[in-house]
Amino acid sequence: MTLEVLFGAAVILAVVLSLLTKPGSKRQPPIQFFKCARCNTTARHTSRTIEAWRNGKTTFFCQACHAKWLQSRPSQEQVTSFRSRNSGCLGVVALLVLVPVDIALALAHT
Numbered sequence: 001m002t003l004e005v006l007f008g009a010a011v012i013l014a015v016v017l018s019l020l021t022k023p024g025s026k027r028q029p030p031i032q033f034f035k036c037a038r039c040n041t042t043a044r045h046t047s048r049t050i051e052a053w054r055n056g057k058t059t060f061f062c063q064a065c066h067a068k069w070l071q072s073r074p075s076q077e078q079v080t081s082f083r084s085r086n087s088g089c090l091g092v093v094a095l096l097v098l099v100p101v102d103i104a105l106a107l108a109h110t
Contacts, residue, residue: 029053036062 037059
């Protein structure tokens with residue numbers, strides 16, 4: 001089998017699997033309640049915790065603890081401005097190193 005055939009089969013398999021597991025599935029946790037991982041209170045699942053459960057999470061937090069966690073995090077504007085100031089350097093360095101190496105390998109194989 002050639003590499004193209006294997007790659008094509010993998011792509012088809014990935015498409016079929018993605019169609020079978022729809023992101024908007026209506027799966028629900030088996031129990032309506034959970035114990036908060038921070039304060040140990042029993043709380044009813046919300047859309048936020050149900051989505052976390054669908055994504056494979058096993059620890060959940062009540063609304064009050066989740067709100068405290070959100071307040072302790074930096075705002076999205078701070079995170080975005082920090083990332084935009086420091087972004088791009090690693091990618092440029094990798095490009096500057098990998099392109100000449102790739103060209104040298106290609107020339108060596110010809």
